[in-house]
Amino acid sequence: GENVEQHPSTLSVQEGDSAVIKCTYSDSASNYFPWYKQELGKGPQLIIDIRSNVGEKKDQRIAVTLNKTAKHFSLHITETQPEDSAVYFCAASLSYGNKLVFGAGTILRVKS
């Protein structure tokens, strides 16, 4: 089955700097890759997603890149703010509506 690895496990950045979180997946059939932000005691919140027929997607300060050949995808957050501090999870699935396999998560701390 699918296996998703996520790095780093923790990331500390200064406010205003950029943050990059990377994930690799094992199943070449996976074609949907969402990213979630989870705050303490809350459910995950979808922040951006990408399908395998797209190499990059951007939404304001957040962007996701996908390298299907290498089977890895990354989350880029620019101009980080203290409210970006949270746990971020990457995930992979075969398609919309299929179960998600999650990475282990990255604790992002933005220092002001």
Next chain:
Amino acid sequence: GAVVSQHPSWVICKSGTSVKIECRSLDFQATTMFWYRQFPKQSLMLMATSNEGSKATYEQGVEKDKFLINHASLTLSTLTVTSAHPEDSSFYICSPYGAGGGEKLFFGSGTQLSVL
């Protein structure tokens, strides 16, 4: 994003009792419901998948007789933890899916279960 309502947000119960968690999709019809479990400082692990009107499919290692899932309508699914024990203490999160939800997966706010 889609509106998902999950209740209760937290529950404390005695060992041996049963606890029911409700998940509602408020603005679209959920033909499929995913139930996840998350232990402290860990990732989300899928427990089971249910399709409306059908029996749930459980992931390996998840006891179907312990975690009862009902998905009798397109807007409501319930997870009942039967004869709960301290090791069942965890954060349970639902994720409804349906074409009306934009084909994306959104999550409920989660239920923190603590079994004494």
